[in-house]
Amino acid sequence: MRVNPNPLPDLLSALSQNEKQINNDLQQVASGQRVRVPSDDPAAAAGLVRNADQTSEVDQFQRSLSSISGEVQNADSALSSVVTALQRAISLGVQGANGTQNASGRAAIANEVQGILSQLVSLANLSYQGNFVFAGTATQTAPYVLDAASPSGVRYVGNDGVNSVTLGDHFAAKTNLPGSQLFSAPGTDVFQALQNLVTGLQSGTGIDTAIDQVSAAYEHINGQRVFYGNTSNQLSSQSKYLNSETVQLAQQQNTLGGADLTRVLSDLVNQQTSREATLAAMARTQQSNLFDYLK
Amino acid sequence: MSSLNASLASALSGLAAAQGALAATTNNVANINTPGYSRQVPILETGDPIVLDPLTFGTGVRLRTLESIRNPILESQIQQETQTQGELSALVSALAQTQSNFTSTSGDIGGAISKFFDSMNQLSTSPSDLSLRRNVLTAAGNVATSFNLASGHLIAQRTNLDQGVEQAVGEINQLTGQIAQLNGQIAILENAGESAGTFLDQRSQLINRLSSLVDVSVIPSDNTITLTTASGTALVAGQQNFSLSTGTGPSGVQHIFAQNSDITATIVSGQLGGILAARDQQIPGIAVQLDTLAAGLANAVNQVQTAGYDLNGNPATGVNLFNPPPASLDGAAANLTVAITDPALIAASADGTPGSNSNAEAMYALRKQALIAGQSASDYYSTIVFNIGNSVANSTAQQEASSLVLQQLNNQRSAVSGVSLDEEAANLMRFQQAYAASAKVIAAISSLMEVVINMKS
Numbered sequence: 001m002r003v004n005p006n007p008l009p010d011l012l013s014a015l016s017q018n019e020k021q022i023n024n025d026l027q028q029v030a031s032g033q034r035v036r037v038p039s040d041d042p043a044a045a046a047g048l049v050r051n052a053d054q055t056s057e058v059d060q061f062q063r064s065l066s067s068i069s070g071e072v073q074n075a076d077s078a079l080s081s082v083v084t085a086l087q088r089a090i091s092l093g094v095q096g097a098n099g100t101q102n103a104s105g106r107a108a109i110a111n112e113v114q115g116i117l118s119q120l121v122s123l124a125n126l127s128y129q130g131n132f133v134f135a136g137t138a139t140q141t142a143p144y145v146l147d148a149a150s151p152s153g154v155r156y157v158g159n160d161g162v163n164s165v166t167l168g169d170h171f172a173a174k175t176n177l178p179g180s181q182l183f184s185a186p187g188t189d190v191f192q193a194l195q196n197l198v199t200g201l202q203s204g205t206g207i208d209t210a211i212d213q214v215s216a217a218y219e220h221i222n223g224q225r226v227f228y229g230n231t232s233n234q235l236s237s238q239s240k241y242l243n244s245e246t247v248q249l250a251q252q253q254n255t256l257g258g259a260d261l262t263r264v265l266s267d268l269v270n271q272q273t274s275r276e277a278t279l280a281a282m283a284r285t286q287q288s289n290l291f292d293y294l295k
Numbered sequence: 296m297s298s299l300n301a302s303l304a305s306a307l308s309g310l311a312a313a314q315g316a317l318a319a320t321t322n323n324v325a326n327i328n329t330p331g332y333s334r335q336v337p338i339l340e341t342g343d344p345i346v347l348d349p350l351t352f353g354t355g356v357r358l359r360t361l362e363s364i365r366n367p368i369l370e371s372q373i374q375q376e377t378q379t380q381g382e383l384s385a386l387v388s389a390l391a392q393t394q395s396n397f398t399s400t401s402g403d404i405g406g407a408i409s410k411f412f413d414s415m416n417q418l419s420t421s422p423s424d425l426s427l428r429r430n431v432l433t434a435a436g437n438v439a440t441s442f443n444l445a446s447g448h449l450i451a452q453r454t455n456l457d458q459g460v461e462q463a464v465g466e467i468n469q470l471t472g473q474i475a476q477l478n479g480q481i482a483i484l485e486n487a488g489e490s491a492g493t494f495l496d497q498r499s500q501l502i503n504r505l506s507s508l509v510d511v512s513v514i515p516s517d518n519t520i521t522l523t524t525a526s527g528t529a530l531v532a533g534q535q536n537f538s539l540s541t542g543t544g545p546s547g548v549q550h551i552f553a554q555n556s557d558i559t560a561t562i563v564s565g566q567l568g569g570i571l572a573a574r575d576q577q578i579p580g581i582a583v584q585l586d587t588l589a590a591g592l593a594n595a596v597n598q599v600q601t602a603g604y605d606l607n608g609n610p611a612t613g614v615n616l617f618n619p620p621p622a623s624l625d626g627a628a629a630n631l632t633v634a635i636t637d638p639a640l641i642a643a644s645a646d647g648t649p650g651s652n653s654n655a656e657a658m659y660a661l662r663k664q665a666l667i668a669g670q671s672a673s674d675y676y677s678t679i680v681f682n683i684g685n686s687v688a689n690s691t692a693q694q695e696a697s698s699l700v701l702q703q704l705n706n707q708r709s710a711v712s713g714v715s716l717d718e719e720a721a722n723l724m725r726f727q728q729a730y731a732a733s734a735k736v737i738a739a740i741s742s743l744m745e746v747v748i749n750m751k752s
Contacts, residue, residue, distance in 0.1 A: 004706045005715030006327075013702055038394050038684025039691060045397075045684045049677035053409045057662070060413035067420040131423060131650060139423055139650030163652045165419045166659055175420070290720035 011282050018275040025268040028259040035257040044256045051256060055249045058242050061167045065242070068165060068175050069235050075133045075176070076228035078126045079221060082183075082190075085123075086218040089116045089194060093211040096201045103204065110201035117194040121146070121154055124183045136178035137161030143179045144191075152191035156184045167238055177227055188220035299747070301345070301352065303740050308355030309733035312339055315358040316726040322361075323714045331500035333363040333712035335492055363492030366711045370499055371513060373708060374506040376701045378564040381507035383694035385459070385569025390577060390687045392452055396445045397680045404585075405676045407441040408592065410434045412662040415655055418643055422652040423606060428638035435596075435616060439631040442589045446629035449582050453548065456574040460549045461541050463508050463567045467530070468538045470505045471522065474498055475536035478519045482534070485518040505530075510564035526561035528553045548574060577686060582628070584679045586620075590627040591667035591675070593617035596658060603642030603654030611642035 004010075028034055038045035095101065096109040125142040126133045135143035135158035143158030158179050164172040183190045193213035200207040316337035326332040338361070342354035397403060414434040418427045477498045484491040502522070505511050510525035522531040529537050537553060544550035550559040551567075559575075562568050597615040605611050615634045620627035635641070645653035667675045 002710050004710040005713045005718070006709050010702065010706060036398070037687075038397055038680050039391070039687035042681045042684030042688055046677040046681035049405045049680050050673060052405060053673040056406070056409035056413055060416050064416050064420045067417070129421065129424070131421060135650065137644070137646070137648040137650035139648075159648060161646065161648055161651055163650065164656070165652065166416065166656060289716040291716055294720055294724060
């Protein structure tokens with residue numbers, strides 16, 4: 001059998017294969033990525049698309065979560081002030097109910113309670129970044145307006161709307177409690193109770209009933225305040241979960257598309273060795289033929 | 296009874312034959328690097344003997360022909376494989392360009408869709424915030440732009456491939472013209488009983504080049520060949536070639552005509568086949584998937600948007616976020632645009648109160664919903680990426696396999712037809728010696744002649 005007298009094309013093609021693999025390895029080393037275009041590994045490329053979407057989503061959940069926690073913390077601290085004010089109102093009421101108080105003393109106390117009432121109205125109209133926190137979803141207008149026609153002296157103009165924001169695959173956090181559920185809940189209307197206390201102090205009758213009403217309102221708000229505490233806790237545990245999610249997604253991304261540097265580098269060494277061997281072989285085979293020996 | 300003159304004639308024939316054989320060797324050595332050259336071997340035969348009873352005398356040697364050594368079956372296999380190679384190369388290079396639109400980075404369609412939903416989630420935390428609303432509009436605009444860009448690239452690529460079709464057809468016509476001309480020269484030589492080796496090599500080379508462009512069938516007939524496409528369209532018949540032409544087809548791309556009949560769909564191999572496959576199947580296939588994704592996403596978002604209320608408390612009935620894509624889906628990705636510029640018009644509210652985020656939440660929920668072919672937008676996009684990646688990977692693997700086969704075939708051809716310098720050096724030596732020996736014989740005859748001439752004096 002006659003052999004191919006010209007092995008050069010074979011060797012050249014081996015060299016170009018070498019070169020291609022070396023380039024590919026170098027690019028992997030430089031970029032740290034095994035999958036640079038979809039054809040490098042179509043299934044991994046598709047996985048990377050989904051991974052990128054999930055990573056982006058988790059990052060966003062973290063941002064949304066921190067926006068919400070600001071609002072929740074603000075509302076919580078407002079409620080804490082409300083609770084303190086109500087405690088003060090109760091102790092003022094008890095003072096006023098003391099038989100030693102005369103009318104002018106009670107009037108002074110009534111004035112003070114009136115001050116607390118105004119303070120509560122302004123706390124209930126708390127606004128955070130341009131939104132009224134206790135207005136339900138009518139966040140663009142102050143939920144409590146002074147209204148002489150109303151028995152409590154204030155009127156709720158917000159609504160009962162509650163927002164919830166998705167912050168995870170199966171987790172949505174409620175972000176607000178409407179004033180109608182907090183301050184002006186039927187039966188435990190804070191403003192009505194304080195108003196009654198003021199009236200009682202002024203007239204000297206019904207003070208004890210009014211104190212009971214204020215106490216009931218105090219209990220109610222203290223109870224409702226748990227909502228914000230819970231939400232805060234949920235947010236911080238969700239934030240931890242999202243952090244671990246981020247780590248997992250980054251690991252997944254690396255598994256899918258990251259370059260295995262150990263493997264790439266050892267392949268690079270192999271390819272270079274084989275390239276040098278091929279070059280040496282080429283140099284040698286082209287050295288001589290019969291013509292060199294004919295004189 | 297033999298004569299000195301007869302011997303002289305024999306010796307001369309030896310000289311001539313050795314000279315001819317040397318010429319073949321020289322030509323082989325000269326053509327060592329000529330692509331497609333088949334080595335020539337001198338075919339020697341003894342001259343017709345003279346019978347002078349009871350003796351038979353030889354009359355020397357005759358160089359019958361210089362035969363080109365080739366294996367027609369190998370040549371035709373090479374042509375076949377060259378077609379496959381041409382097709383796959385064209386396809387791979389087209390698809391490799393296409394897939395660069397779909398690299399998994401944040402700048403692509405998938406990233407833009409993610410960012411859009413992200414902005415919606417952020418809006419959900421404070422639905423009346425105008426700057427968050429503006430972010431949603433910007434993100435929606437980026438979604439539209441990323442679809443427009445990817446789609447625009449596909450359109451530009453089809454235009455480029457279209458030019459490729461015209462170029463390929465031009466080259467095909469040139470090659471068939473040259474082949475027809477060579478057919479004529481070969482026929483003349485072979486009819487005269489001479490070897491047309493060199494012309495055959497040239498023609499074989501041209502057919503190879505033609506094979507890399509289009510699927511060619513070679514039908515040999517007496518002293519000539521007929522070339523057709525695989526589906527039977529005549530390209531060359533003997534000394535006549537049939538030009539192909541291009542013309543704008545119904546879909547606005549170049550179609551290929553042979554004698555006024557449209558043969559575009561019948562060309563499946565060679566560079567032209569690859570270009571057509573990319574232009575008419577692969578790229579439109581991807582474009583349809585992009586349109587489906589763009590329309591699916593836009594319609595779903597619009598449906599939720601129009602069911603809500605804007606920041607001013609007005610129902611968003613008829614106020615789309617994206618301009619509605621055409622029902623035919625045709626051009627949905629290329630023409631996707633955002634319909635509103637006023638951020639207050641985003642319907643985040645479900646009841647008309649400015650603080651309600653329920654409709655923004657509903658829009659956000661679309662992220663995980665099966666919007667298109669049972670898949671979420673992001674999953675559908677990942678399927679597109681998989682499909683194109685897979686096409687490129689498969690075609691590349693096929694191309695590499697085919698190029699190994701082609702290399703193997705070329706090796707085999709070279710083993711049969713390639714010029715070996717060792718062999719030629721040996722031949723040179725052989726024919727040189729034969730020439731020298733014949734010359735010596737002539738010298739001997741000459742001295743014998745001298746003896747005869749000087750006999751009388």
